[in-house]
Amino acid sequence: MSNDTTTATADAGTPLRDAVPGTALLEVEGLTKHFPIYGGFPVKRRVGAVQAVDGIDLAVHEGESFGLVGESGCGKSTTGRLLTRLLEPTGGRITYNGQDITHAGRKQLAPIRSEIQMIFQDPYSSLNPRQTVGSIIGGPMEINGMNPPGGREMRVRELLETVGLNPEHYNRFPHEFSGGQRQRIGVARALALEPKLIVADEPVSALDVSIQAQVVNLLQNLQRELGIAFLFIAHDLAVVRHFSQRVAVMYLGKIVEVGDRDSIYNRPRHPYTHALLSAVPEATVTAARDGEGRERIRLAGDVPSPINPPSGCRFRTRCWKAQDRCAKEEPPLIRLGGNREGHLTACHFPEEPTTAAREEDVILDPALLAAEKGTGAGSAGPVGKVDR
Amino acid sequence: MTVSPQPASVRTLDTEPDTEPVLNKGGQGSELVGRSPGQLMWRRFKRDRTGMVSAVVVLMFFVVGLLAPVISWLYGKDPYTLYGQESLDLLDDFSFPTGKFGGMSGEHWFGIEPGLGRDIFIQLVYGIRNSLLIGLAVTAATVVTGILVGVTAGYMGGKTDYWLGRLIDFLLAFPSTLFFVAFMPVVVALFVSPEDETPTYVRVLALFLVLWFLGWMGLARLMRGETLSLREREFIEAAKVSGAPPWRIIRKELLPNLVTPILVQSTYMLPAAVTAEAGLSFLGVGLLEPTPDWGRMFALAGKVYENDPTYMFFPGVAMVIFVVCFNLLGDSLRDAFDPKAGR
Amino acid sequence: MLQFLLRRSIGAVVILILISAFTFFLFFSIPQDPALLACGKNCTPDAIKIIHQNLGLDKPVPVQYWNFMVGIFAGRDFAVGHCSAPCFGYSFANNQPVWNTIVDRFPTTLSLTVGGAFVFLLVGLGTGMLAAWKRGTAVDKTFSSVSLVLSSMQIYFLGPIVLGLLVYSTDILSSPKYVPFTENPGQWFVGLLIPWIVLSVIFTANYTRMSRSTMIEQLQEEHVRTAKAKGMSSRYVFFRYAWRGSLIPIVTIFGMDLGSLFGGAIITEQTFSLAGIGRLAVESVIKTDLPMIMGVMLFSAFMILLFNIIVDAAYAWIDPRVRLS
Amino acid sequence: MTTLTKTEDSPAPTGADPFLSVRDLYVRFSTEDGIVKAVDGLSFDLERGRTLGIVGESGSGKSVTNLAVLGLHNPKSTTISGEILLDGQELTGAREKTLERLRGNKMAMIFQDPLTALSPYYTVGRQIAEPFVKHTGASKREGRLRAVEMLGKVGIPQPQTRVDDYPHQFSGGMRQRAMIAMSLVCNPSLLIADEPTTALDVTVQAQILDLLKDLQQEFGSAIILITHDLGVVANTADDILVMYAGRAVERGSVKEVLQSPRHPYTWGLLGSMPRLSGDVEQPLKPIPGTPPSLLNPPPGCPFHPRCAYTGEVGGDRCSSERPVLPEGRGGACHLTAERKQSIFIEDIQPALG
Amino acid sequence: GGDSNGGSKEKTKSDKDAAQQQAQIPLGDQAASTGPAVEVPGATPGGRIRVYQRDNFDHLDPAQIYVSDEGLLATLYTRQLTTYKTDDKGRKTLVGDLATDSGTVSDGGKTWKFTLKDGIKFEDGKPITSADIRHSIERMYAKFITDGPTYVQQWLSGAGTEYRKALPDGPYKGKHLPKTVLDTPDAKTVVFHFTSPQPDAPFALAMAAYGVVEKAKDTKEKYDTKPVSTGPYRIASFKAGKSMTLEKNPGWDPKTDPFRHQYVDGFDITFNHQTSDSTKRLIADNGEAQTALSFTNAVDPLQTKDVLSNAAAKKRTVIGYQPYVWQMNFNMDRITDKRIRDAITYAIPDVQLVRLNGGSYGGEIAGGLLAPTVPGYEKGYDPYGKIKKPNGDLAKAKELLKAAGKENMKLVYGYANTEVGQKEAVVIADALKKAGFNVQKKEIDSATWYSQMGKVKNGLDIYRTGWGQDWPSASTVIPPSYDGTQIQDGASNYSHINDEHVNAEIKRIGRITDIKQATKQWSKLHHYIVEKVNPAAPLFFTKQFQIYGSKIGGAQYSDTINYIDPTRLFVKK
Ligand SMILES: Nc1ncnc2c1ncn2[C@@H]1O[C@H](COP(=O)(O)OP(=O)(O)OP(=O)(O)O)[C@@H](O)[C@H]1O
Ligand SMILES: Nc1ncnc2c1ncn2[C@@H]1O[C@H](COP(=O)(O)OP(=O)(O)OP(=O)(O)O)[C@@H](O)[C@H]1O
Ligand SMILES: [Mg+2]
């Protein structure tokens, strides 16, 4: 087991903002996960599959925070669980530190288990209600045979302190803590093994904003001080923006756009990224009320079923720019002209790289359309587009 | 940033609390020891009067069962002596007790048994002992099997789950009472060569096997369901991510969380096992004379109640109390474990 | 739906075959010779040999099993004559065709169960729901405790007492007996009244407790609250929304109870001397009458499986989520 | 035009009475562990056609308040005192029959989780038609037609066929639309939406919020929008009520509250929200500590254990004296108005970016 | 004494009954054999009778009938060449039933000739001919007849199972017994040519098993469930294990029948009535129970007291001896020392067994091994002091065991696994333990009890059996039970006694054609067996204590049927 600390490659204490460091800690190529569906008559057999993750490529570098956003059911969690090898990939390759762990068994994974850890979404279900905080955090050390100087209990107390909990809570049970505190316990557990990479699956979605901020700050500090790399999964774009240097946008099992924070938030090219950004409610009166500055895109319906994803570009069913080509050809994830290095987009008809005021609102929702028409907010136009 | 473990309860609406309850109580100095969910349950349970009374009564049954030999020694009677035959005036020509109230006397507290003339009190004590022991053994075995199969199926999933599920379906389709009646003799025959006496323990073993064989599926299903839902809980994944082997996950993560349903279920299963045993004895395939047996007393009571109503009273009332208290205990336990599942 | 039924039926048949094999082979592992039963007073080795031949017991056990199974599906020829499918053979004890005996006994069990089930379902659900409705009141407490005490009774204990009280000493009701409904509905009713009462006393309690607790659970469901928020009356919410949800566990238990009762209410039939499937089972066990045991065992298992399927179908009827998935 | 008709100096209602008026509402639950003071002296008003956003963290009593308005609490374990006037009609002590007539008719509610809030056993159409049939005395057939109409209005494609679907056949967004259709079927004057979009994705959330706004314009209902997301309120509501530990700590119009908040808790909320346009270098400013237990809320100002400015108030006023929330625009805090303004401008605003 | 508690009046009555039962039965002539039977006083025709039975009638084919409850039923629907008739004074006579008289003997007792009456018909109106009688005998050689007595077959064609070889397929493949064995010279005459003198032939032929079967209607195996009637009633419907209804047989002519009546319109029999159930119903005497009885269920021992304490119910009872002695058989292959057998005999507390079986109404302590119904029975015969010391003589038992030097010897005791059986076992094991035995109880399935006891290697030391006479003669008790040449699987020498003197005596007495003389000799042999060999400890004689509904008339205990005589019953108006 290598005891190199990650701080060796990334300067401790300095923010790794917008960094594209050279060494990839974790690399994923064409990662695929299909959950089989059984049915049929008279003997049950495989009749189809949920294509939860369908060929994604990504790389997480040492010490960086890589954000993964997307709507519910698009395969974010599945990706996270594939990377931590909680799930067996259907296809593709996962390389950790140059080592292929795509199909490694429990024994083979043992040495790197401690290096990839996970933080979970639900602070209530992620802690065993029957174990004390001490054994929750100490358990992973015990499993991996770690005997830190001063003993495990010592170390657990240290960790509790690190995440901002009272070390005296060692003997308490999870139900005696609030959601935010529980999430800290989860963080301490992940830290116990001194990991190099933490996969955080929506670690703050279940928390109140005030608590969420506490946890985000905590994670951010950890990332900076310990140089831990994060795969940060979230559906809240604002949180991701705050925490991740690089961001990938997922849609229906595929990555549609990936790039550094600045490119994604300020110069998105994929229509879906545009739509996502425009849907985030902002707590500023000006932005919200006066309709200035921000475009307004309303997509119709929900994400299609991953069992029968649309052909070609998966977003085309909800895209206002979709054309015949989109149905036939799957757009590759490439760097478009005018994009920065590392900013890749999968779209045949990319948007202009600006989120500033658009010429038009995109409203695909028939109900909204009807309502807008009824109240005279907009005049009739081609379906899917309403002239302002 | 501590939370008081147990907020002091407020009695009246108007009383403004005068202590600062939330923060940093005992933050320094003595080590904070939290209350485990088990302890909380116990506290909640202690407040439930019905539950406590039932628990005491149930405990008494166990004590009586365990101490049967001591009671017998103190009482100076044993369950095998045919008192009514030794002195022929205790029973009349039709083998009914000659005395009033089924022959109740200072000598024979609950009277003597019609027919063989044994002492009812000590018979009942030993009957309870035997029934309880069998019930306990059956329950224990059923619970262990149920957990084993249920947790395996739930945790392993896939083919294992499928086939264990089919096994359960198969066994559930057995008509259970009929099976008991039909196969008690078979099971006995399997263990004893026809040349030897059937020792009581073989009958007990057969009873045990038969009740166990068709008894565990319900619990297994329950355990499977619980395991399936627990398996989805993220702390299991957390353990996996830190490389815990399956056995450790089952032992340390799953089982402690299954204790609750197991305990509640067992309290319901034990009286069921005891009454099932009694039912088998009624049908003539349970324990045989002269082994004292609660169920057989029950069955005899139903036959002689006209001539000897007293005889029905003791085993019958004891059985009703026993079953009622066990069920109440189960209800209370369930409430204590899960305060939301309303009564 | 059809597919579901078909699939379940195939599964049930497989289970029945397994049960038959299990029963058959287990039975033959007893050292007891079934021929002794048919043998009577002059049980000489020659006589036994003849009986073995007559009953087909001289063949190896797997062959006997095969013949038995063939008989069920295709019918079989016996010395006594042809026995058309479903043929479960002839009783060792009295040479009656097993199938006819079962068909003959079933109406008794059916009447006993249907009547009893009618009472205990109705009363059980009624009291349980009333208790849930009046939760925490004296009514609730009375129902709950009475049902608890009653459910701890055993049929073989309660039966004789009720008989003694209502029949032998007071002549309020007549002794239990079975008169076919088609023959005389009045007597059918009167004759089965006591078994129904006793059977339902014991079962009712279970249903009271069950329906009470599931109703209470359902009343806490969020969609029930929604219904209230829509302005629907408490009664409407109780009977439409909460009740529908509480049906699933009740149907499950009811199906299981019916299945096992139809397969022979052994103790009840024994207690009241009713010649149903349950008595048949006990008799044939006492006599080690293999074909009859096999027949009854399979019949009972069939009933259990049948009701399993019915329950599953009922789920689909109750819960559209099941129906459409 | 403003909802908050009462100004600080004129507590008496002026002109037309507000459509909904809650005065001094207390809701207490007796539980095994003690008495939960879920709502503790809450007052607010709401006029027709306006939207009131109630924000506050989890457990601050938002839902309890609104369930109290509908009278949906279990009377056995709940004590409710205070006044709830709906269109001049007293609701707190009202008989169940009266409430039944109002619910789903004059006042309606949309629940957070549309999957559990819709009965799985009946078709969407039936569930929508039910209150209509009950309150208007329409026939079943008319009810069904109305359900189809409402489904169409909330933007469900092919409402004639979807009306016979069951909730589980709908997607999350569609279910919430069905919930909305159900609550609007009798043209209620008051619509309470309890976190209607929390369970939904951002894109769908935006659809639903737009829909609510449009429908409000059409029906002219008063809306209470409960949420813990200030962004949602900012987009949708006219006025804001900030709740903390069962009490209202600040209220005002959206503009007022977001632009010049007057309570440290509101500052905290604003400071802990990450923004799309904020400075990523700047760490978030979380509120320290955890929400208080309602079994035993802190005395005085319930926020004081987490408040950074208690020192600026003289003595132990914060921990002993309960600050009052003035009628109309204001915050329940012992800090002086000037001090509040200066703290906000100097400490808080810069961090918000 | 053990029966000190019993009502003395009943006791004397049953003593008298026993005396009648054991008297020699004269053979009736043609006059005695003609019908119709003497009217039962007060009898009126009409009405139906409900019958509560515990067990199903497993066999209806007469040839398969050997047990008493089926035998009782058979008196209603089948007729044999001979039968018993009781006169108004209770005297029994063996008379011709289908035959005109009780038979004519010749050839030193080897040849018996019977002539059929006129007007005897089957259910379907066909006259009964000698060919039918012949067929009835011959079909008993067929393989499907596995139950039932074999006396006549063996007398005709050889002992053991030897006889089957004479006609392996029965009459079904066109073969018949030769004329030299069974001859039917004309339609009315049947002649049996036995291989040795058989003075008891008319008695044997009175057994239900020799009932006539119509040749044209013989369905072989199926006949067992649907026999053709010749008696006053026929089987209208039969649902095995559930119910049976009997209705009047139009083919039966009372004028031809010397003892049966046809008062009631029919019987409605239901099975599954445990004795406790039938007794309770009959004591209560409510509704249909007033016209009900049980053919064979005795009063439940647990309810004997109820019956006796209820004056109305007590009036509705009958009691009589059954032809059994319950005895505790010693497996003489295993217990070879007579002292041990004696010790066991002394130790068993007979009175407790009697009590468990209903007290003095269920039985009476036996001193010897011949039942009171068997000619040759001696009242008061008590070589082991069982009647004097009804609770056993443990001191003597211990002494004997000590003398034999087998203290604490292992004793495997088999008992029937029934409710009473279990209790009896407790009592017996308790006593034997006290006497110094190491008792190993072994419960045995009661349904196949005798088949299992009949195995030579049954692995048991002691076990209870009761052998009933087939007709009132010690020749149907002593040879089957104590003939040492008959030890084989399935034989009824349950004790495996093989005493040369006994064997020789059995052979000798069997050849005596003078019944009276034979009876004396049997009695002597009985003494020898009990006192000198002691193959079985006498336990008790069973009594049948029955109760019937208040509207039933004509109920009388029959000592040939050993239950209430069903042919005499009528419904009171
Ligand atoms: N074990 C499984 N079996 C079958 N399908 C699954 C399984 N796990 C996930 N899926 C399906 O895979 C798809 C992706 O799921 P995933 O949990 O990765 O989404 P997500 O992006 O994390 O969504 P959310 O934001 O709701 O957490 C979904 O359609 C889901 O239903
Ligand atoms: N029936 C009840 N019995 C006891 N306590 C209750 C009950 N209902 C609510 N509470 C308590 O009242 C407090 C306020 O709850 P409420 O549901 O109003 O919070 P909320 O502001 O809606 O939070 P969220 O944002 O999580 O929905 C909580 O502490 C809750 O635990
Ligand atoms: Mg997820």
Ligand SMILES: [Mg+2]
């Ligand atoms: Mg809420």
